[in-house]
Amino acid sequence: MSIAAWDSFLEEQDSWPVASRTEDSNNHTTTARDTLADTTFVKRKRMSREERRWQILQAAVKVIAVKGFWGMSLQDVSDELGITEAALYHYISSKDDLINMVLSECYDTPDADEYNAVTAAAVDADGHRAYYYPRYCLNIVLYNLQRPELVQLYSVLNGEALSPAHPAHSFFIGRHLRQWEMICSMNWLLPPGINEDQFYDLYTLAMSAMDGLQYRWLSDDSMSLLEQWISVSEIIFPEAQWRGFTDPSEYDPSNQRCLLPLTLSARG
Template sequence: MIDAWQQILDQQHQSSDSHRHTISSHEITVRDTTSGKRFVKRKRMSQEERHLQILSAATKILAVKGYWGMSLQDISDEIGISEAALYHYIDSKEDLLNMVLTENYDTTEASDFAAYNCAALDGDGHYVYYYPRYCLNTVLYNMQRPEMIQLFCVLSGEALNPDHPAHQFFTGRHMRHWEMVGSMSWMLPAGMNEEQFFDLFTLVSSAIDGLQQRWLADDSLDLLEEWLHFSDIVFPAHTWQGLYDPSEHDPSDTRCLLPYTIQER
């Protein structure tokens, strides 16, 4: 394990603020749009404020009850308006689900965070990316939003049913993510082709999803430490040495690295 990763693990253990909270039907927070408290009805609220209020309430309730268990009355009770008034802001229960998935769950935030600090700048000014660090960043980001992981687990399970309104969203999720990941300039081991990289991407995605489910169910599990142990197997040192993290790139190396990326092979 490289030193940069060990420092992340040490910092995680030292920070009491990073300890996740247990998710229950009484305590769920959602990104920056959720206060962690029940909403207090205000006499005047802008359209945008009401939209965010509804979005936060729906995300909290969906993470606990799922789509089939949630009612619009649940939402109206949570934010202190009538169900009839709720229809001034949404068209239907399905519309509310789509709003949560597109505006709160499936955003560019996660991808941007994962790409942050996983790139090195080569001598010609091109960015090349390091996949093990990208995966680590994905885990670090998701540790900050356990309520979204629970939302994913609940809804993706329900959406196995073809009649579920989010069925297409979840069945297409893997390939949508691959389209983005596959377009980036990755520094990968010599000999790895695009098909093999797709298989690796699928393995890693499945592993992270599985570890996160265990993490939600078991308070004693340290998700970061579990992932670092797992990554030692997925990214063995004899194959990935020098390709783990952009900190391994020698800044005095003035070569253009694009010919070494999978896209240029």
């Protein structure tokens, strides 16, 4: 896609998180994305309750990403932390409680929502803020490149949670529509002719494609998730239709053009 603002993302791999790179900066050979190679947590004295709680969540992410919910035990998490299982119960009530904490506090977070939205918006001369959906999707990829261990956790649990007996079943079954409700609350700049029903289908297609690419990225160390997403974007958001609606850099504030008539909400 001929969007100059996107070219820089492919040219600046040295600034990417290590887990996101496809080449070693010294010898240009493929390196593995080992999302789980950190050492066991070192027990610290006088750790506050919130610090310890966050440490427990980090340890749980590491264990669950490898073993899944069914395969992990609370003893695995306490071993990772270097504490007793009894001590773990001071912070959680059960294994189900832990998985719900991980999903609600580590994956879908306000920080993630803000990161994805903040650079996907343009503000016109009248102060109206509108969002570019292709750039919003690109931001999701850029954010997930920074947290491969959580992408692995999400992928493992998403498959497991197909079973109604899984404690995260409701979370994953309802997640698509919960995210859509958030999307609907934002003011989107879309090409003429795209209505809300079509935008929902587009949202479903984009998120499904992203999930599939992330599965491949986790299993194939030679794959660049960013490059693959930009390539797929050319198909999902064809330039002939989306030119001017792809990235905030396409908006020229000097012409003082009002963006509201171009938004989905203005189409009723």
